[in-house]
Amino acid sequence: MASSRLPILIALAFSSLPFVLSHSNRVMWFQDFFPPNVCPINAKANTFYGIMFDAGSTGTRIHIYTFVQKSPENLPELEGEIFESVKPGLSAYADQPEKGAETVKKLLDMAIDAVPPHLWKKTPVVLKATAGLRLLSEEKAQALLSEVKEVFEESPFLVPEDSVGIMDGSHEGILAWITVNFLTGQLSGQNQQTVGTLDLGGASTQITFLPRFEETLKETPGDFLTSFEMFNSTYKLYTHSYLGFGLKAARLATLGALNMEVVDGQMFHSSCLPRQLEAEWHFGGVKYRYGGNKEGETGFKPCYLEVLKVVKGKLHQPDEIRGSSFYAFSYYYDRAADTNLIDYEQGGVLEVRDFERKAKEVCDNMERYNSASPFLCMDLTYITALLKEGFGFRDNTVLQVSKKNCQEQLTSWTLGATFYLLQSLGMTY
Numbered sequence: 001m002a003s004s005r006l007p008i009l010i011a012l013a014f015s016s017l018p019f020v021l022s023h024s025n026r027v028m029w030f031q032d033f034f035p036p037n038v039c040p041i042n043a044k045a046n047t048f049y050g051i052m053f054d055a056g057s058t059g060t061r062i063h064i065y066t067f068v069q070k071s072p073e074n075l076p077e078l079e080g081e082i083f084e085s086v087k088p089g090l091s092a093y094a095d096q097p098e099k100g101a102e103t104v105k106k107l108l109d110m111a112i113d114a115v116p117p118h119l120w121k122k123t124p125v126v127l128k129a130t131a132g133l134r135l136l137s138e139e140k141a142q143a144l145l146s147e148v149k150e151v152f153e154e155s156p157f158l159v160p161e162d163s164v165g166i167m168d169g170s171h172e173g174i175l176a177w178i179t180v181n182f183l184t185g186q187l188s189g190q191n192q193q194t195v196g197t198l199d200l201g202g203a204s205t206q207i208t209f210l211p212r213f214e215e216t217l218k219e220t221p222g223d224f225l226t227s228f229e230m231f232n233s234t235y236k237l238y239t240h241s242y243l244g245f246g247l248k249a250a251r252l253a254t255l256g257a258l259n260m261e262v263v264d265g266q267m268f269h270s271s272c273l274p275r276q277l278e279a280e281w282h283f284g285g286v287k288y289r290y291g292g293n294k295e296g297e298t299g300f301k302p303c304y305l306e307v308l309k310v311v312k313g314k315l316h317q318p319d320e321i322r323g324s325s326f327y328a329f330s331y332y333y334d335r336a337a338d339t340n341l342i343d344y345e346q347g348g349v350l351e352v353r354d355f356e357r358k359a360k361e362v363c364d365n366m367e368r369y370n371s372a373s374p375f376l377c378m379d380l381t382y383i384t385a386l387l388k389e390g391f392g393f394r395d396n397t398v399l400q401v402s403k404k405n406c407q408e409q410l411t412s413w414t415l416g417a418t419f420y421l422l423q424s425l426g427m428t429y
């Protein structure tokens, strides 16, 4: 299929959706995600823009998408994406919400340069926060969000009513699944062979796939299933977001520091770290001191046992996924690329056991392994344990590990979310 057709297909699908998505106990899945009551815009010009902020736990990213609609009969095509990011994420400013909002303002200034002035008022701007803000107290999260809302309101862009908020974890998984499967052409025509998606963020992780067997539907807890209609088909997806199981939250859990009131000077140890290491780490606005087991054991075996405590028995294991292949991104990609398991630009295809092999290589040679991060052994061991003992994948489960998809767009939930936003604002025909 010609690549230029793919965006049209996405838009087609999104336009044909009334996007009726329903949890077993929740009708209109997206009702609270985007405002239904914004007046439609009569977009006469054939180019339009959408600005989507991904406020992740480790960083804030702006995606400025450009769409072209050549005629009312043709659906919009995705023409391009401008992307920028800042670190740390908003949650690091839990006690300085104004400073947090300033980081958003800096990114938004890019959009002022990127979007032609006559389209500012027709360009919606939305920020959806994920696990970093989910982990903060309601009060701190709301303070950050309301500062960001002020920044949006002072900007020349269109600010929908619910333009700033925390995204539900299941939306994150489904929007990423839709993006990947549209861009790979799997949701159009016959013989659909959709691919499941695995996203490993800093604070949460998502698994999403389309079950093929009745058994899976029967065995799955109701709140792991979400239905939506597209191309006159109904898809019932398995999706779940595990809060606290992102890579960085898992580091804290392994160190025994997750959700702890950290006492000044307290040191956390792990066999997954270089023996002589003593260092400090800031995450979510908290400072942690950590280090290796000076006297005790280090290496893959003790590390795996430590990490196992974090995942074992904590995740639902659908039988069906053992034999399927999945599309994995975010930290799966980062750690595979860091250790040359895949090509940095192209990504690659791996088996679960490749992560284990690399984890052993790194952990059993920790003092000699030249790595940018002292957490490399822990991270690879956690990924191995999460895939095998957490989700229950086989050693030979195949993973397509990429950063960008075939359209050269960064793999993320943001493109799917932007399409839906434009649809809900009546900006597409």
Ligand SMILES: O=c1[nH]cnc2c1ncn2[C@@H]1O[C@H](COP(=O)(O)OP(=O)(O)O)[C@@H](O)[C@H]1O
Pocket: 054, 055, 056, 057, 058, 059, 061, 085, 089, 130, 131, 132, 200, 201, 202, 203, 204, 205, 246, 329, 330, 331, 332, 334, 410, 411, 412
């Ligand atoms: O623009 C992006 N789109 C998708 N993922 C990104 C983007 N920028 C960074 N990432 C990846 O997201 C991961 C960090 O997760 P994130 O900060 O989103 O945490 P969260 O999803 O738990 O809130 C890293 O692997 C990083 O490479």
Ligand SMILES: [Ca+2]
Pocket: 056, 057, 130, 201, 202
């Ligand atoms: Ca994320």
